[in-house]
Amino acid sequence: MLMTRFSRLHHLLLLQPRFQQSRVLRHPPTKPRTFIRSVMGSSSSFSSSNLLFRQLFEKESSTYTYLLADISHPDKPALLIDPVDKTVDRDLKLINELGLKLVYAMNTHVHADHVTGTGLLKTKLPGVKSVISKASGSKADKFLEHGEKVSIGNIYLEVRSTPGHTAGCVTYVTGEGADQPQPRMAFTGDAVLIRGCGRTDFQGGSSDQLYESVHSQIFTLPKDTLIYPAHDYKGYEVSTVGEEMQHNPRLTKDKETFKTIMSNLNLAYPKMIDVAVPANMVCGLQDLPSQPN
Numbered sequence: 001m002l003m004t005r006f007s008r009l010h011h012l013l014l015l016q017p018r019f020q021q022s023r024v025l026r027h028p029p030t031k032p033r034t035f036i037r038s039v040m041g042s043s044s045s046f047s048s049s050n051l052l053f054r055q056l057f058e059k060e061s062s063t064y065t066y067l068l069a070d071i072s073h074p075d076k077p078a079l080l081i082d083p084v085d086k087t088v089d090r091d092l093k094l095i096n097e098l099g100l101k102l103v104y105a106m107n108t109h110v111h112a113d114h115v116t117g118t119g120l121l122k123t124k125l126p127g128v129k130s131v132i133s134k135a136s137g138s139k140a141d142k143f144l145e146h147g148e149k150v151s152i153g154n155i156y157l158e159v160r161s162t163p164g165h166t167a168g169c170v171t172y173v174t175g176e177g178a179d180q181p182q183p184r185m186a187f188t189g190d191a192v193l194i195r196g197c198g199r200t201d202f203q204g205g206s207s208d209q210l211y212e213s214v215h216s217q218i219f220t221l222p223k224d225t226l227i228y229p230a231h232d233y234k235g236y237e238v239s240t241v242g243e244e245m246q247h248n249p250r251l252t253k254d255k256e257t258f259k260t261i262m263s264n265l266n267l268a269y270p271k272m273i274d275v276a277v278p279a280n281m282v283c284g285l286q287d288l289p290s291q292p293n
Contacts, residue, residue, distance in 0.1 A: 058084040065081065119282070184224075211258050
């Protein structure tokens with residue numbers, strides 16, 4: 001019996017990812033709920049030892065913000081994915097504590113449920129560049145198209161066009177190769193949520209297009225690819241491509257069934273959309289300073 005239990009434990013340990021994941025840290029409920037999920041690798045793996053990763057949460061919009069940095073590089077260059085205006089100070093404090101140099105503030109799409117933090121980040125930390133897809137129609141310092149790469153040190157993200165929730169959605173995927181984080185990580189925005197997906201009834205959304213995007217650009221990734229969405233409303237933090245291909249109650253259906261499901265969600269009008277979308281179309285700055293003539 002002892003040998004059997006040991007064998008099972010050894011087998012489970014072999015299945016763990018090549019980087020280590022820390023416990024979630026939570027603030028007391030009297031403050032805005034924030035948790036930090038960290039990933040740092042062992043020194044035996046070049047790819048995982050380079051990556052510093054934090055998963056952060058904003059409770060009001062249930063938005064995840066992701067911090068990635070190459071800590072092997074002398075400058076420790078970093079990027080943020082989907083920052084929120086209300087938690088910019090928290091993010092900057094963490095970046096400062098970790099000795100990182102923020103290079104990019106990136107969005108997966110023009111959000112309708114919160115104001116992006118990119119504008120405030122640029123104001124408070126000059127030199128940071130805002131990044132979004134060209135198809136979004138938003139203002140930014142850098143526009144991305146399908147197939148492009150965004151690099152911080154020796155780590156890069158591949159841009160995959162995944163429209164459907166909005167017309168300008170993209171998914172950022174960590175690179176291939178032994179010198180990149182393994183397993184790969186996909187920051188899917190609202191295209192794929194854990195056991196769900198983003199709505200498709202506004203901002204140029206299309207259930208037909210979303211289905212094609214997910215099945216051609218996300219579900220074709222290795223099955224152990226980690227999925228990190230822009231939101232979660234049920235307490236989930238991370239999934240995998242293989243899990244969602246098997247268990248996602250919407251995206252496992254055929255396309256016509258999926259389209260029927262999406263057309264019958266009867267969701268409420270997003271309460272922040274009239275504020276968030278106009279602000280996010282100009283990089284999250286609602287009151288831009290007037291320009292001299």
